[in-house]
Each structure stands twice: as C-alpha cells, then as structure tokens.
Amino acid sequence: MKAYQIQAGAGIAGLERVERPSRDPGAHEIRVRVDAAALNHRDLSFARGQFYSPPSYPIVPLVDGCGDVVAVGEAVTRFKTGDRVITSYYPRWIDGALSPNKTAVSFGAQFDGTLAEELVASEEAFVLAPRSLDPIMAATLPCAGVTAWNALFIAGAIKPGGSVLLLGTGGVSLWALQLAKAAGVFTIVTSSQDEKLERARSLGANAIVNYRNNPEWQDEVLQLTEGVGVDVVVEVGGEGTLARSLEAAGSGGTIVVIGRVSGGGGVSIEPGALIGGAKRLVGITAGSRAMLEQLVRFVDVNQINPAVDKVFPFDAAPSAYEYLAGGRHFGKVVVDVRA
Ligand SMILES: NC(=O)c1ccc[n+]([C@@H]2O[C@H](COP(=O)([O-])OP(=O)(O)OC[C@H]3O[C@@H](n4cnc5c(N)ncnc54)[C@H](OP(=O)(O)O)[C@@H]3O)[C@@H](O)[C@H]2O)c1
Incomplete structure (x- = not known):
C-alpha cells in the first residue's frame, strides 16, 4: 500500500513517500481503507521536532482520518465490513477524566497515523463517521x-x-x-x-x-x-x-x-x-472517544459542514503541509487519499 512516513524533527522535507506491506487485522483490530486524512498544527510540530515523546524511527503521520472498514479481526464487535469510521484522537481515552496513561499515545505521533491507503488498529480507536458528511469533512472531527x-x-x-x-x-x-x-x-x-x-x-x-x-x-x-x-x-x-x-x-x-x-x-x-x-x-488536550461520539451526533442533528479550506491529492501531501505552515488557510486542510 502507498503511504508517507516521517521521522520527528525531519522537517516537511523529511516527508517520504513509501510502499508498505498491507497487514491483516489482529483479533481485536480493524483494517480501514483511508479515504481522507486531515492536517493539524500538531503535525507541523511533529515534523519540526516539537512534539512530546515521538518514536526514534519514521512513522506514518497524521491523526485525522476517515475511511471504510475493509476487514475485521475475529473478536471485533464494534464494527463490520463496510462501516465508515473516523479515528479517535487518543485510542486509550474512551471516557471519563483523562490520565497520563489515557493520553500517552495518539495516531501519527507515537504510532502510525492516517496518511496511508490503509490503517490497521484496535477497534477501540474508531467511531462511526457522521452520516451527513463526506469523508473529506468527516476527517476533520478527531482533532480540531x-x-x-x-x-x-x-x-x-x-x-x-x-x-x-x-x-x-x-x-x-x-x-x-x-x-x-x-x-x-x-x-x-x-x-x-x-x-x-x-x-x-x-x-x-x-x-x-x-x-x-x-x-x-x-x-x-x-x-x-x-x-x-x-x-x-x-x-x-x-x-x-x-x-x-x-x-x-x-x-x-x-x-x-x-x-x-x-x-x-x-x-x-x-x-x-x-x-x-x-x-x-x-x-485541555483533544478529547475522549465519548466526546467524539457526542460531536458526531451533534454534527448530524445540526447538519454542520465543517469549513474545509483546501483539499490536496495524495501525491501532493507535502504541499498540504507547506500550505498549512504558510498560514493562509481558513479552516481545515485535507488530503484526499483516493485522488
Ligand atoms: N490542546 C489540544 O488538544 C489541541 C488540539 C488542536 C490544536 N491545538 C493547538 O491549538 C493551536 C491551533 O491549532 P489549529 O489546528 O487550529 O491551528 P491552525 O489551523 O494552524 O490555525 C492557526 C491560526 O491561529 C491564528 N493565529 C496566529 N497567531 C495568532 C495570534 N497572535 N492571535 C490570534 N490568532 C492567531 C491564525 O488565524 P488568522 O490567520 O485568522 O489570523 C491561524 O490561522 C495550535 O497551537 C495547536 O497545536 C491543541
């Protein structure tokens, strides 16, 4: 599968286009075909080496993503093939007050994120996407x-x-x-x-x-x-x-x-x-999965279309980073992984 990877501190120029092997989901994991991945200021911080506890090796960047479930592990109960899902910022922060353990890791910071054709992770790390939004807009919920x-x-x-x-x-x-x-x-x-x-x-x-x-x-x-x-x-x-x-x-x-x-x-x-x-x-730091589920319902009930400023095709992901860094944007910058 096609993907980008980056090492913390390598700068935007360190964003590297790579081929990675597709992986089957483990018992409690799902495989998501990523349709859209959105950028956040924290992704610039990661590239600049200003983000907390990054790994010492390159990972797939970005936390925001939306896509369809294409395979589920044998013990998965939350999703089925064909469901459209979005990532949850802190996979371990399901509900309640935060703790250091709940907020210790997030996509695209301590482990692989969404700037790739596929993402395999625990079923606990996703929620159903809003029904009223396309994947480009839905990808902007998990962080901002x-x-x-x-x-x-x-x-x-x-x-x-x-x-x-x-x-x-x-x-x-x-x-x-x-x-x-x-x-x-x-x-x-x-x-x-x-x-x-x-x-x-x-x-x-x-x-x-x-x-x-x-x-x-x-x-x-x-x-x-x-x-x-x-x-x-x-x-x-x-x-x-x-x-x-x-x-x-x-x-x-x-x-x-x-x-x-x-x-x-x-x-x-x-x-x-x-x-x-x-x-x-x-x-505050982002939010729990329970908050994300509340947000999804609120978005559907109120038919909110989040402000997306510009969408870049997958091949132009480095330009999306540069555009965000330039500060000309109004709202969200998104990569269309299918384009
Ligand atoms: N705590 C968390 O969980 C969390 C989550 C998400 C983001 N963040 C942080 O929150 C900040 C914003 O994130 P973002 O994703 O919204 O960033 P963003 O999309 O890059 O937006 C940055 C905006 O900040 C405005 N700005 C810059 N300097 C300013 C100033 N002196 N006074 C007022 N506004 C100013 C600019 O607005 P104009 O162009 O209109 O002037 C700019 O567009 C970042 O530091 C990010 O790391 C934290």
Missing part, C-alpha cells in the same frame, strides 16, 4: 472538531445564550464557531485578515475583530459585550494573547488554553487577573 467540542461544552460548560471569543480562523477556532453557532451562543471571532473575518461572518460570527489592526483587541471584546466580557475564550495563541484573553473574559468566565500558535515562551500572567473576577484557566 473534538478539541472545539471539549473547549466549549465540557471545559467551558457554555450554555445557549452564552458568549465565546475565538482567536484566529484556524481549524480549532472555526470548528468552535460552527458548533457555538448551532448551540445558540454569541460568537466573536478575531483574525489578522479582514478577508478571513468576512468569511467568518458568513459562517455565522456575530462580531469580528482584526487583532492586527487592533493590538488591544480585548478592549474591543469588552465593548462588544457591553463591558461584561465573554463566558468562554478558546485560547489558541499563547504569547501576546493569554493575558488579553484573561481581560476579555467576564467574571466567572473560563479561558480554555489549547495552543500556542503565537509562542509559549514570554507568557506572564498577573494572578490578580484571575482572582478578582474569579476566572478559570483550564488546559
């Missing part, structure tokens, strides 16, 4: 989708009529925009580009702020919420954004810390910024 779900509804515990601030127009933030809109939440989206902000508005953003033209964008957020601040911030920035996100959150608000696209080094927080308004700072 479930992270947005966790941020809004689990860690952020947001309610209809609440308000959320979304930083930038990357994969996680736009997933959060689409989920929040469907849940009746007031949404404020920031971006470095007006053109992206207009696209965010057409996806349902209630208010938009250009963070490049308004370096003190937290003031704008306070104005937009009549001085109250938002209930939840989906904080993907880090350096230069975290302290501002704290200001933009209202009393009792939650800042869900997800990423550090703007860097993590120079972050400093004044404790009083949390104490006075009794604000909560909560880190």
